[in-house]
Amino acid sequence: MLFKYKAVDQEGKNKEGEIDAPNRDMAISGLQRRGLVVISIKDDKESKSILSMSFFEKVSNKDMVILSRQISTLFDAQVSALKSFTMLAANTENNLLGCKLIEVGDDLQAGFSISGALAKHPDIFSNFYINMVKVGEETGKLNQTFLYLAEYLDRQYALTSKTRNALIYPVFVVITFFVVMTLMFTIVIPKLSSIIQDSGQEAPFYTKLVISISNLFVHYGFFALIFLLLLGIWVWRLSFTDRGRQYLDSLKLSAPAIGNLYKKLYLSRITDNLSTMLQAGVPIVRSIDITAEVVGSRVYRNILAEVADGVKSGLTLSVAFAKHTVEIPSILVQMIQVGEETGSLGNILKTLTDFYKREVDDAVDTLVGLIEPVMIVVLGFGVGILLVSILGPIYNMAGGIS
Secondary structure (H helix, E strand, O other), X not given: OEEEEEEEOOOOOEEEEEEEOOOHHHHHHHHHHOOOEEEEEEEHHHHHHHHOOOOOOXXXXXXXXXXXXXXXXXXXXXXXXXXXXXXXXXXXXXXXXHHHHHHXXXXXXXXXXXXXXXXXXXXXXXXHHHHHHHHHHHHOOHHHHHHHHHHHHHHHHHHHHHHHHHHHHHHHHHHHHHHHHHHHHHHHHHHHHHHHHHXXXXXXXXXXXXXXXXXXXXXXXXXXXXXXXXXXXHHHHHOOOHHHHHHHHHXXXXXXXXXXXXXXXXXXXXXXXXXXXXXXXXXXXHHHHHHHHHOOOHHHHHHHHHHHHHHHOOOOHHHHHHOOOOOOOHHHHHHHHHHHHHOOHHHHHHHHHHHHHHHHHHHHHHHHHHHHHHHHHHHHHHHHHHHHHHHHHHHHHHHHHO
């Protein structure tokens, strides 16, 4: 197998070249026997994987779950960190992740810690992930830390996926409703309304209203489409500003039906993050700060920032949370207080995580159960009204002729 290497000789000069060896370890040994200090080494397969990477390729949460479990297993088997990441880089199916793991392996070989090597790739490894690994290094429990991470990511992946998938069907029905209505107003109704108008028959008020709306769609629909497109672009750009993101997140929490679902989802993330980090030995203030960065809502991020400041000033976690009665339910505050008094805060937070996970599951099931029949009825009712408004006069006209 051919390997491309970058190294430094005994005089400090940079060297680049290729070496043929059965595996990476033997290639490194061969270079070291030449008196070279290896900086990086890649085989042809790894070099080609960088070129074959898709521009749109990304590392999914599922990839990170599998990676964390594999690292935990390899560490349990006493495989070195460098060899573990090298093996995983060669065997992963995700080209982007494989290339990142190669770079992590190179950094480990150059003397970086695992957390330090991972921190160079914030687009793949979150601040939460890196801090958990850092704690694992400090406590000497890296295999357990990666197992914690795998289980945490697995829970978050399952919870987020169920919520997202549950909202796909209602969104599909709503889009279908608007598409059907648009086609009715722009194609079907104009053709039928021309028959009514040519007959000279006096149409009912509701028929005139439907025809007027149809005319608006036909003559001004393009402008409405442009307006909606510009509105979408404005909202998209707004989401990149702090103030805009804060407003959109607040709107999301106050939205009918789904607002309560998102609230429970964020509370589940908060309790799960805090539980995972506290049980891994991360200090509480640091845990709150990291949780604020990964919660996914500016509203709750600001709340957690205030909670962290309160804890720093000497308040207990429950008292700091109790100041936010709208976003933080009293049951969460009471449970945290029990955990503080009994010295089992980590376990209490894990219990709260399970509770809010069930709450999210129930809220999703209820939402889907309600939206599905309601949207079907609304769709059928809307199409029925349009048809009756147009076909009714035509039927009466046909009856008069006969």
